Amino acid sequence: MTGYLLRRIGGVLVVMLLVTAVAYLVFFLLPSDPARLSCGKPCTPDRLAQVRALLGYNHSVPVQYLDYLRGIVLGRSYGSGAASLHCPAPCFGYSFPQGRPVTALIADRFPVTLSIAVGAALLWLVTGVLAGLVCALYRDSWLDRLVTVGALGGVSAPTFLVGLVGILVFGFRFNMLPVNGYVAFTDDPAQWAFHLILPWCTLAFVFAAIYARLTRTQVLEVLSEDYIAMARAKGLSRRRVFVHHALRAGLTPVLTLFALDLGGLLGGAVITEKVFGMQGLGALLIDAVASSDLPVVVGCTVFAGLLIVLANLAVDLLYGYLDPRVTS
Amino acid sequence: MRRTVLVGAVAALIAASVSGCHANNKSAGPAQAKAKAGGELDVLSPSPTINLDPAKSQNLATSTIHLVLRSLTTWQESATEAPTVVPDLATDTGRVSNGGKTWTYTLKPGLKYADGSPIVAADIKYGLERSFAAQLSGGLAYHKSLLVGGDSYQGPFDGKQLDSIQTPDDRTIVFQLNKSSGDWPWIASMPAFAPVPKKDENIQHYGDNPMASGPYQVSSLKQGSTLVLKRNPHWDRGTDPVRTAQPDTIVYTMGLDPTVINQRLIADQGKDRNAVSSADVPAALLPKVLGDPSVAQRLATSPSGALSYLAINVTRPPLNNLLVRQALEYAVNKKAVQVAAGGAKIGGELASTLITPGIPGYQSYDRYPADPTGDVAKAKSLLSQAGHASGLSLTLLTQNDSISLSEAQAVQSGLTAAGINVRLKPEDSDSFYADAGASKGNFDLALLGWLPDYPSATGNIEPLFDSSQIGNGNFNCSHYSNPAVDKLIAQASAETDQATAQALWGQADRMIMADAPVVPLLYARNAFLRGSAVANFFAPPYPPYADMLVVGLAG
Numbered sequence: 001m002t003g004y005l006l007r008r009i010g011g012v013l014v015v016m017l018l019v020t021a022v023a024y025l026v027f028f029l030l031p032s033d034p035a036r037l038s039c040g041k042p043c044t045p046d047r048l049a050q051v052r053a054l055l056g057y058n059h060s061v062p063v064q065y066l067d068y069l070r071g072i073v074l075g076r077s078y079g080s081g082a083a084s085l086h087c088p089a090p091c092f093g094y095s096f097p098q099g100r101p102v103t104a105l106i107a108d109r110f111p112v113t114l115s116i117a118v119g120a121a122l123l124w125l126v127t128g129v130l131a132g133l134v135c136a137l138y139r140d141s142w143l144d145r146l147v148t149v150g151a152l153g154g155v156s157a158p159t160f161l162v163g164l165v166g167i168l169v170f171g172f173r174f175n176m177l178p179v180n181g182y183v184a185f186t187d188d189p190a191q192w193a194f195h196l197i198l199p200w201c202t203l204a205f206v207f208a209a210i211y212a213r214l215t216r217t218q219v220l221e222v223l224s225e226d227y228i229a230m231a232r233a234k235g236l237s238r239r240r241v242f243v244h245h246a247l248r249a250g251l252t253p254v255l256t257l258f259a260l261d262l263g264g265l266l267g268g269a270v271i272t273e274k275v276f277g278m279q280g281l282g283a284l285l286i287d288a289v290a291s292s293d294l295p296v297v298v299g300c301t302v303f304a305g306l307l308i309v310l311a312n313l314a315v316d317l318l319y320g321y322l323d324p325r326v327t328s
Numbered sequence: 329m330r331r332t333v334l335v336g337a338v339a340a341l342i343a344a345s346v347s348g349c350h351a352n353n354k355s356a357g358p359a360q361a362k363a364k365a366g367g368e369l370d371v372l373s374p375s376p377t378i379n380l381d382p383a384k385s386q387n388l389a390t391s392t393i394h395l396v397l398r399s400l401t402t403w404q405e406s407a408t409e410a411p412t413v414v415p416d417l418a419t420d421t422g423r424v425s426n427g428g429k430t431w432t433y434t435l436k437p438g439l440k441y442a443d444g445s446p447i448v449a450a451d452i453k454y455g456l457e458r459s460f461a462a463q464l465s466g467g468l469a470y471h472k473s474l475l476v477g478g479d480s481y482q483g484p485f486d487g488k489q490l491d492s493i494q495t496p497d498d499r500t501i502v503f504q505l506n507k508s509s510g511d512w513p514w515i516a517s518m519p520a521f522a523p524v525p526k527k528d529e530n531i532q533h534y535g536d537n538p539m540a541s542g543p544y545q546v547s548s549l550k551q552g553s554t555l556v557l558k559r560n561p562h563w564d565r566g567t568d569p570v571r572t573a574q575p576d577t578i579v580y581t582m583g584l585d586p587t588v589i590n591q592r593l594i595a596d597q598g599k600d601r602n603a604v605s606s607a608d609v610p611a612a613l614l615p616k617v618l619g620d621p622s623v624a625q626r627l628a629t630s631p632s633g634a635l636s637y638l639a640i641n642v643t644r645p646p647l648n649n650l651l652v653r654q655a656l657e658y659a660v661n662k663k664a665v666q667v668a669a670g671g672a673k674i675g676g677e678l679a680s681t682l683i684t685p686g687i688p689g690y691q692s693y694d695r696y697p698a699d700p701t702g703d704v705a706k707a708k709s710l711l712s713q714a715g716h717a718s719g720l721s722l723t724l725l726t727q728n729d730s731i732s733l734s735e736a737q738a739v740q741s742g743l744t745a746a747g748i749n750v751r752l753k754p755e756d757s758d759s760f761y762a763d764a765g766a767s768k769g770n771f772d773l774a775l776l777g778w779l780p781d782y783p784s785a786t787g788n789i790e791p792l793f794d795s796s797q798i799g800n801g802n803f804n805c806s807h808y809s810n811p812a813v814d815k816l817i818a819q820a821s822a823e824t825d826q827a828t829a830q831a832l833w834g835q836a837d838r839m840i841m842a843d844a845p846v847v848p849l850l851y852a853r854n855a856f857l858r859g860s861a862v863a864n865f866f867a868p869p870y871p872p873y874a875d876m877l878v879v880g881l882a883g
Contacts, residue, residue, distance in 0.1 A: 031762040036801060040469035041386055041781065042791070045800065046479060047465060047472070054462040083463050083485035083531050097466060098377055098551070099384070099532050108552070167588060172595050180588050181581070182553070277584040279376070279552040287376035287583075292758055 008316050012309050019305035020072075023298045024065050027057075032292035038096040054079050055096065068093070092302055093295030095288075102299030105284060112182050113280035116272060117265040119196055120203035125258055128208035129251070132215025137242075139220065147212060154209025163202040163275040170198060180277030199276045203269060207261065211254060219250040256315045263311020267304025363863040363880025369575040370603035370859075371876075372589045373582050378555055380546065381535030383459035384466045385519040388781070390868075390875040392580060395557060395571070397522035398541040400433050400452065400501075401513050402570055403783065405875045407866040408631060410688045411783045413513045414569050417447065417523070417541065421513040428508025428824045433516070435499040440562035441525070442540040449495040451523035456493055457484040459520040463531060468518045468781060474505045485531075508822035510829045514782040543573035555580040572864070574880030586610060593857035594623050601859040602881055604874060609855050611670060611731070617857070628865050629855040632685040633676065633872030634779035635788070636669070638724075638739060638847040639805040641769045647722075651714035653844035654696065656773075659707035661742025663700035665849050668734035674855075679848035682837045683788045686869025687780065689830030695841040707746040719747035722772040725763060728754035735849075736775050767799030774805050777852060783870050785833035790817050793840050806845035813839055 027034070035052040036043060052058045055078060056067055067076070075089035087094045087101040094101050131151070135144040171179035177198050183191040222228065223246055231241045268282025281300060288296035371392065379385050380393055387393045389403040402416040413421050418433040425432070439447040458464055460472060461483025472478045476492035484490075492504040505512070515521075523541055524534075537546045543565075544557035557578040565573065586607035592600045594616060609617055609627070617623050638660065646652045662678045669675025677685075680694035698706065711717060722743075726736035733754055740750040753771065755763065764774045780787020791797050794817050795809035813836060820832035854872040858865040863882040867874050 030758065032758040033801075038466040040465050040467055040472070042469055042473075043801070044469075044473065044479070047469065050462045050482070051465055079463050081486055083461060083483070085463055085532055097379075097384075099381070099535060100551075164587070168591075172591060175597070179592065180584055275585055275588070277588065279583050283376065283583060284552075291376075 004320055005317070008313055012313055015309050016302075016306060019309070020069065020302050021065065023301040023305070024068060026298055026301075027064070027294055028061060030292075030294070032294070034096070034292065034294040037292055051096075055094075092299035095293055095296045097291065097293055098296075102296055105296065106281065106299065106303055109279055109281045109284050111184070112278050113266060113268055113273070113282065115182075115185065115192065115196060116199050116203070116269050116278065116280060117262060120200045120207070120269075121258070121262045121265065123200050124204040124207035124211055127204060128211025129215050129254065131208065131212040132254075133219060135212065135216040136219035136223065144216075148216075151209040151212045154205050155213070157206065159202060159206055159271045160275055162205055163198070163272060166198050166202055167275070182276075182278040182280075199269075199272050199278065202275075203265075203272055211258075214257065215251070215254055218253055219246060222246045222250040225249075252319075256318065259311050259315045259318065260308075263308050263314075264304075266307045266311075268300070362882050363572060363574045363878075364882065365574050365576075365880075367575050367861075367881040368577040368579060368602060369862070369879060369881060370599065371578065371580040371606060372584055372592065372603050373580060373606045374584055374586045374589065375606070376583050377551055378549075378580060378582060379535055380538050380549075380555075381464065382455055382467070382519040382522040382524065382538065383461070383464040384535065386466075386468050386781070387519055388871045388873065389517045390871060390873065390877055392555075392578075392876050393519055394542060394877060395544045395573075395578065396540050396542045396546065396560075397519060397538060398568070399518060399521035400516040401521075402517050402877075404570055405868045405878075407868060409869070410686050410690065411868065411870060412688075413517065413783075416517070416568070416570075417452075418516070422516060424512075424824050428510065428822055429505045431503045431505070431512050431516075433501050433503075435501070436567045437499070438564065439541070439567065440564075441523075442545040442560040442562055444562055445525065446498075447523045447541055448498040449501040450498070451525050452501050452521060453490075453493045453495050454484065454526040455522055455524035456520055457481075457490050458524060458531070459483075460490070461485055461531075467520055470511075470515045470518065470781070471520060474507070474509055474512070474515070476504045476506045478506075484526075508824065510821060510824045510826070511782070511784045511786050514784050517782065543568070543571050544578060547577070552583055554582065571877045572880055574864075587613070590617075590857060593626070593859060594620075596623075596626070596860050601861040604858045604862055604865055604879060605856050606874065607856075609857060614670065614674060623857070626858050626860060626862075627855050628858065628867045628874060629673070630853050630867035630869060630872030632851040632869040633854055634777045634852045635679055635682070635684050635848060636665070636676070636735070636775075636777050636850040636852050637679070638849060639764070639774045639776050640845055640847065641772055641774070641805070641807055642843075642845050643769065643807045644772055646714070646716060646720060647772060649714050650844065651710050652716065652720070655707040655710035655714070655746070656743070656748070657696040657844050657847055658698050658703040658710065659743050659746035659748060660739060660847050660849070661700075661702045661745070662849055663702075664738035664742050665735050666700075668738040669731065669850060669852065674853065676850040676853040679851050681848060682792075682840060682846070683785045683833060684780075684851050684870070686872075687783050687785050687788060688826065689785045689833050691834050691837075693838070695838065696844075702742055702746070704746045711747065719749060721749045721751070723751050723753050725753045725755065725760065725771040725774040727757055727760045727775070729757075732775060739773075739775065739849075761801070764805045765799070765801040765803060769805065769807055776803075776805060778803065779871070785830065785837070786817075786821050789833060789836050789840070790821065793817070793836075793845065808840070808843070808845040810840070810843060 035048055035057050039048045039051050071091035076087045076091045078085040092102040131147050135147050138144055167179045170177045178195050181195055183195050185192045228246055231245055268285055270282030270286055273280040273283040285300040382397055385393055398416045400418045401413050401421050403411040404414045405411050415421055417435055419436055422431045422433055459467055460481045481490050494502040525539055536549050540560045543560055543563040545560045547556040547558040549555045587610055589605050589607045590609050590613050593605050640647050640653050642648055666675045678700055683690045724736055726732050736752050743750050791803045793808050795814050797804035798807050816836045820829050823829040856874050861881050863880050865874055865879050
């Protein structure tokens with residue numbers, strides 16, 4: 001198991017290095033010049049050169065990349081003397097227009113994305129899996145057909161449409177829920193949850209549909225296995241067979257998908273955050289793209305990549321625990 | 329350079345309700361409409377951040393930052409007239425000498441920051457000096473090239489001062505410029521001219537809570553979320569000619585979806601009655617807004633705004649032939665463009681000049697008079713005179729958002745009628761500006777918009793038509809170069825007498841239009857909604873955004 005773990009962690013480091021390299025290419029492939037964004041208006045060639053020198057864009061590409069990597073490990077300073085700008089380790093970049101290190105921006109925004117992602121994830125896991133189980137147990141009944149059709153709707157509907165319709169109906173028409181904004185958990189837990197109901201339901205509607213269909217398929221497949229028939233033949237009760245044998249085998253793939261989906265969502269639920277006016281990582285990334293704030297784009301991409309890689313690691317370890325054949 | 333919206337509404341109704349405001353060019357106190365003191369004003373904004381550091385700000389004098397900071401001068405706005413420059417911290421708009429190269433200001437007596445400490449001339453000097461530091465660059469930089477030594481000055485953080493800003497005593501400040509500038513009083517209204525006391529500041533975070541010289545100070549700022557402003561007890565109303573400072577608190581909420589903002593203001597429920605929008609009304613919501621009189625009367629529309637225009641690349645054959653360019657002036661169906669932009673009340677009036685209404689010195693004239701739908705016959709006759717009777721084939725560079733695309737298509741179909749075949753080249757905003765401003769222009773026509781940074785015709789003409797502004801990402805996208813025009817531009821910017829300067833700019837406007845390097849299309853309008861409890865909310869002809877300095881709540 002230890003060998004397996006070490007190999008996996010080694011893989012994580014290699015992938016992260018590749019992710020930072022590819023993300024960093026953004027600086028050189030896009031037409032926008034981040035120095036120009038911070039040059040002022042009107043921008044003279046002298047001022048532009050001054051800003052490029054401050055941000056380190058006047059060095060060669062490999063040197064810039066190495067400075068970036070060193071910043072992640074050791075931290076970085078821009079400029080010199082009394083007014084240098086500090087970016088403490090881990091420094092994923094410095095957003096000049098916002099005047100803050102990208103790490104600080106991410107740390108600020110992460111609780112918002114965490115709130116949205118974890119809440120929605122629990123909601124869709126519970127509802128999706130339950131719906132799928134019910135469908136598998138009562139296969140081809142009217143309930144099964146109803147849920148399947150509903151799931152089709154959930155899978156097809158785009159998130160922004162569901163979100164905006166939710167706001168229109170529950171926010172404006174019936175005045176039941178707030179239409180936008182985020183309240184921190186530390187400020188007011190009740191308001192925090194109240195403001196998150198619509199975003200949670202919006203995300204869960206889409207994901208639960210996927211999980212319902214997946215759970216139904218997986219459980220049905222397991223129920224048709226020989227060893228299940230054997231267990232029933234041996235006299236085990238229907239419930240014991242279902243809960244003790246079929247469920248564990250059927251749900252393992254669902255749980256691994258869950259870990260991957262949650263990892264991806266933690267990097268930013270872009271559409272949901274924008275529609276509901278919540279300042280999470282997704283909104284940070286989209287705003288940075290719109291305003292060509294490239295250090296933030298690169299920083300967010302690297303961070304989201306890190307989360308997905310860690311989620312994959314978690315899944316690999318989970319499988320290593322669940323299925324001993326994998327680690328040998 | 330901002331575009332958008334097109335909405336037209338009961339501007340007359342709005343104008344009538346604030347008609348008391350516009351006549352007071354010389355009045356001592358701010359004009360009052362129905363606003364009463366007190367209450368909390370909410371501003372709903374789609375911007376993800378707000379920047380209150382004066383060195384890094386590119387904001388207009390009527391923006392939120394100027395509720396917290398005061399500069400040497402400011403703008404007196406009205407709902408219908410062009411703005412005038414009026415003194416803010418200074419006693420007048422500047423005393424000029426030395427052939428326009430020396431400007432002297434005296435600060436009003438008894439000015440204080442929010443903590444009670446006095447505002448002195450050295451603070452204005454320091455505020456300007458720190459704007460030169462690379463760490464704080466990104467703001468409006470008009471003062472940087474005009475001050476002697478500004479081009480090489482790197483800021484005060486290594487101990488060096490800028491000697492062309494002199495403060496002989498606590499209330500006097502003298503600027504030495506390297507050439508005469510008639511616009512200096514306007515430039516002195518920019519955020520960089522706000523006083524910053526010289527002390528060890530955390531420059532990375534100064535913008536979180538700058539020293540307040542205006543009627544409000546920062547109570548709390550959660551960047552990306554909310555900014556709360558509370559009153560500055562040491563702001564002296566008697567010294568301030570424009571700000572009404574009626575609300576007790578102002579809450580600025582950031583990062584909201586523009587559609588949701590406008591839906592909230594249409595619904596006008598609860599606290600939203602005290603709110604105003606800084607997001608234009610999206611095209612999809614216009615029928616809902618205009619169709620309901622109770623909502624339409626809460627819409628503030630700017631009578632004018634940015635110039636929408638077609639830049640003609642004069643270096644690319646056959647466009648280097650004046651007759652061909654003049655044919656384009658007649659061929660373009662401006663009415664179709666106006667319809668694509670949403671109609672006259674929504675999109676804006678048809679344009680025929682380079683200086684826009686709302687800028688002092690604007691005069692209405694049309695060098696190429698034609699029907700609103702264009703004069704196809706005249707265009708064809710000019711084309712055949714130029715030897716292109718069989719027509720032309722041109723590329724049109726445009727941004728790929730839906731409004732720009734519809735306007736570009738309107739231009740395209742109009743020109744087709746005159747035998748000019750247009751191929752559209754839509755690009756996303758970054759690529760578009762990179763291509764439009766490139767030193768070698770690979771396009772024939774480009775669809776652009778332009779709004780000056782301050783209300784002087786310099787902003788309409790110099791960045792778009794001076795030969796020094798070709799290429800390198802600058803905005804003379806027509807690649808227009810005319811030494812006689814350059815000379816006239818230099819003369820007009822140096823002229824310190826406003827009436828003379830405006831006459832010169834008018835001359836430049838006509839001289840350039842005679843060469844037809846651009847086809848003016850529309851004076852684009854903006855429109856903003858307010859809640860029903862908000863008063864004195866209007867968008868002037870320039871700048872076409874709500875004047876935040878005078879908004880209040882009705883009693």
